[in-house]
Amino acid sequence: MTVTVPHNGSSLRPGPRPRTPTPPTGPVGMAVIGAGYWGPNIVRNALASPATDLKWVCDREVGRARHVVGEQSAIRVTTDIDDVLADESVEAVAIATPPATHAELALRCIEAGRHLLVEKPLADSLDAGLRMVRAAEEHGVVLHCDHTFCYTPAVQKIRDLVAAGDLGTPLYYDSVRVNLGLVQEEVDVFWDLAPHDISIVDFILGSGRDLLTVAAEGADPLGLGHACVGYLTMRYSDGLLAHCHLNWLSPTKIRTTIVGGSERMVVWNDLLPAQRVSVFESGVDLGESDLSLGERRRRKVSYRIGSMVAPPLREREALLGVLEDWTGAIRSGGAPMTDGHAGLRVLRVLEAAEASLRDGFAPVPLASVGAVA
Numbered sequence: 001m002t003v004t005v006p007h008n009g010s011s012l013r014p015g016p017r018p019r020t021p022t023p024p025t026g027p028v029g030m031a032v033i034g035a036g037y038w039g040p041n042i043v044r045n046a047l048a049s050p051a052t053d054l055k056w057v058c059d060r061e062v063g064r065a066r067h068v069v070g071e072q073s074a075i076r077v078t079t080d081i082d083d084v085l086a087d088e089s090v091e092a093v094a095i096a097t098p099p100a101t102h103a104e105l106a107l108r109c110i111e112a113g114r115h116l117l118v119e120k121p122l123a124d125s126l127d128a129g130l131r132m133v134r135a136a137e138e139h140g141v142v143l144h145c146d147h148t149f150c151y152t153p154a155v156q157k158i159r160d161l162v163a164a165g166d167l168g169t170p171l172y173y174d175s176v177r178v179n180l181g182l183v184q185e186e187v188d189v190f191w192d193l194a195p196h197d198i199s200i201v202d203f204i205l206g207s208g209r210d211l212l213t214v215a216a217e218g219a220d221p222l223g224l225g226h227a228c229v230g231y232l233t234m235r236y237s238d239g240l241l242a243h244c245h246l247n248w249l250s251p252t253k254i255r256t257t258i259v260g261g262s263e264r265m266v267v268w269n270d271l272l273p274a275q276r277v278s279v280f281e282s283g284v285d286l287g288e289s290d291l292s293l294g295e296r297r298r299r300k301v302s303y304r305i306g307s308m309v310a311p312p313l314r315e316r317e318a319l320l321g322v323l324e325d326w327t328g329a330i331r332s333g334g335a336p337m338t339d340g341h342a343g344l345r346v347l348r349v350l351e352a353a354e355a356s357l358r359d360g361f362a363p364v365p366l367a368s369v370g371a372v373a
């Protein structure tokens, strides 16, 4: 047997292996920044999840942070993110502050080597989002964008039905997301509500087709300087059309989405806990598919009115799934389901919608808005 001797004369007998840091195990030590409307939901789920160990809540208004954790809690509160980042037991930070603050806070956490969960929308511009994603990749930290609805049993069921081909060819996505909502000062109704639908469409219908154009029409009846009522349309390469109606000024709350397919159609009513998802064996048939357009127009259509099935869904708070996916990715070194890139895809549509609003509601080719990997 030949033994090669290195030029320094030492034999090749394995010496002591270099020490690699043992990856942390157990619950992820975390902090929440932002204790306004949404942050407390993250706090509540972080306290309920065995996967997280909540150490800090940070808010510019310390009273809010204190209120969320309770007067006698051992969880520490602060107004200063430096306190959070100085604590070595904090491995990860959830950011639930207004979108305009996401990039600055996120970049500080990333540079301090902390994993991140950032609320939707990932940032207030595609450019800011890109900086966050690039920095997270450079520093090897997990960046999760909280597209909460993708973690609901209803949306996961619809995604499974589409992926299994149970709806046939997907034809359209049509949603109504309206209520007497909190009229926001800093963002319009598109940046506030549309991330939900854009992320859902991306999640259930995004693969296998390209998004070609985005058109947005908005109204500002209150004179706020931005839209409170909006209609967003996304057109895909295979003809699929997604339309979202967004409105802060509706007297009633409606959260209903229809996903139409050539074989079946799904109605998702998120305000009906006993029957959120209904799958209809209904559709319109034209008989032979190889007819010419003229023949198809002359042909009488036949309506298929079949049975309706309401699949059982487990009741589970989506944010718990978000935290599990995020912490799972942190521990495994993998990517979460709705990662920074999913956040960028949403930002790209929002920027295209803004361009369409500026351009008299004209459809804007997605290709004209900064490329996203």
Ligand SMILES: NC(=O)c1ccc[n+]([C@@H]2O[C@H](COP(=O)([O-])OP(=O)(O)OC[C@H]3O[C@@H](n4cnc5c(N)ncnc54)[C@H](O)[C@@H]3O)[C@@H](O)[C@H]2O)c1
Pocket: 033, 034, 035, 036, 037, 038, 039, 058, 059, 060, 061, 064, 079, 095, 096, 097, 098, 099, 101, 105, 119, 120, 121, 146, 147, 148, 192
């Ligand atoms: N995933 C969802 O379903 C969902 C629902 C609602 C809101 N959101 C998102 O959550 C985020 C927060 O929305 P919100 O409605 O809770 O806003 P909010 O205004 O009610 O609360 C934001 C909080 O952040 C604090 N804050 C602002 N800047 C800060 C800073 N630099 N450091 C520390 N604290 C700071 C404010 O004092 C405030 O308490 C937004 O991105 C929003 O889009 C997500």
